[in-house]
Amino acid sequence: MIDKTIASYFIENYGNDPILIKAPGRINLIGEHTDYNEGLVLPASIEKGIYFAVSNNNDDTIRIETFLTQPEKIEFKLNGNHEKFESFWGNYFKAIIEILVAKNYPIKGIDCVFGGDIPIGSGLSSSAALCCGFIYAVTKISGQDILREEIALIAQEAEHKIGLNCGLMDQYAVLFGKKGNAFFLDCKDLSHNYIPINLEGFSWVLVNSNIKHNLAVDSEYNKRRISCENIVKKVQKYRPEITSLRDVTLEDVKKVSNVADATDCKRAKYVIEENDRVRKMIKALTNGDAQEVGNVLRQGHWAMSTQYEITTSELDALVKIGENLDGVLGSRMMGGGFGGCTINLMLTEKLDASIKSMLKQYKEQTGIDAEYYHLAIDDGVKVFE
Known part of the structure; x- marks a missing residue:
């Protein structure tokens, strides 16, 4: 087990003897690219995660080692100076430490070893x-409790500092997830509640296309955010x-279509309809309607493929294969796009x-x-026993 190794x-x-913190990965049942539009999302935290072994040291230094990709x-230095590093993950920690220092959080020197079983990208x-796991670990070692809502905002700010203008869905899912439940989040006012997942006789499976994505480098994510903002300005x-696409209707998009870019209109329609798919998914889960859950998954995928244009030919192939297997109720790409996994019921x-059949045909x-x-x-996120 990776936690014991760390x-x-x-x-x-x-x-x-360190404190061991677990920060889970997250899936998103439905609600892709809606969070930064103040929309609706339905993620859930999962068993796979990143583990942080942390302890105080007597130096004004934060030392971090990883097993995440390769040993590094x-x-x-707590005075703001740091040695050069090549690791991509070092940029996240650098951003977090700079934010905590700027906010005058009392940070102590710590030693940290981390690793996990979440497939990168x-x-x-x-x-x-x-980000959320490291911030939580720092607060535990420093004896300075930070509300989980504040941890989410700091983690989001860190992502923004390195170039990804993400919303708050991922952070909230990682911090507030609950075993056996989906996490419904309204990204406009951050109200949330839990939706029990009671689909007996059915299983959730993630299939990794092995097409890697790096959203912080790939500007396509930010281009779509700009498209959404363009339509808001027109309306x-x-x-x-x-103030956001959350309150824009399909009729609004139709009214501005003669003065707005056609691609921007298409992307805005996707977001508006995706919010409705979140509502449909909640109803289907509440009713235990596995067939409708599968339908919503498929609808969401092909909307991402044709309207938001964030899938790949490989991800489309996985979903098409699933559509022809009677053991698969529905599939869709999950995540920011341009690679990664499909989630399958x-x-x-x-x-x-x-x-076996899906992997063979793929x-x-x-x-x-x-x-x-x-x-x-x-x-x-929790202290892991």
Whole structure:
């Protein structure tokens, strides 16, 4: 188990018994690219995660080692100076420390070893787990409790500092997740509640296309955010009270279509309709209607493919394969886009055969070996015993 490996390595190399923090990855059942439009989302935290072994040290230094990709170590001085590093994840920690210092949080020197079992770049929000877990760990070591809502905002600010203008869905899902439940979040006022997932006889499976994405580098994410903002500006000319796509209607988009870019209109329609798919998914889960859950998944995928244009040919192939398997009720790409995984609802009694057939056909069509992961819905960030 990765948690035991990390804890044992910490004890061997740093001589202390660490506090062990677990920050889960997250799935999103439905509600893609709606969060930064003050829309509706339905994520859930999962069993896979990132583990942080942390302890105080007597230096004015934060030392961090990882097993996440390859063994690497970086150091930060609490006076703001740090040694050069090459790791992509070092940028997240640098941003977090700078934010905490700017906010006058009392930070102590700490030693930290982390690693996990979230596949990087697969749409499971490893970056949110990284940021939220590390901030939570720092607060535990420093003895300065920070509300989870504040941790979410700091983690979001860190992502913004390194170039990804994300919303708050990932952070809230990672921090507030509850075992056995989806997490309904209204990104306009951050109100939330839990939706029990009671689909007996069905299983959630993630299939990794092994097409990697890096949203912080790929500007396509930010281009779509700009498209949404462009439509809001057009609508505001006759509805000045509008502040986001959340309150824009399809009729509004139709009214401005003669003066707005056609691509911007298409993307805005996707977001408005995706909010409605979140409502449909909540109703389907509440009613235990697995068939409708599958329908909403499929509808969401093809809208991402044709309207928001954030899927890939490989992800489309996975969904099409699933549509022709009687053990798969529905599939869709999950995450920011341009790679990663599909989330699939499958009949448990046909699970093994469905997975085997899906992976075989995907290999035949693309030449790529896909991977799969059984999903278990788990709790949010916590001290791990």
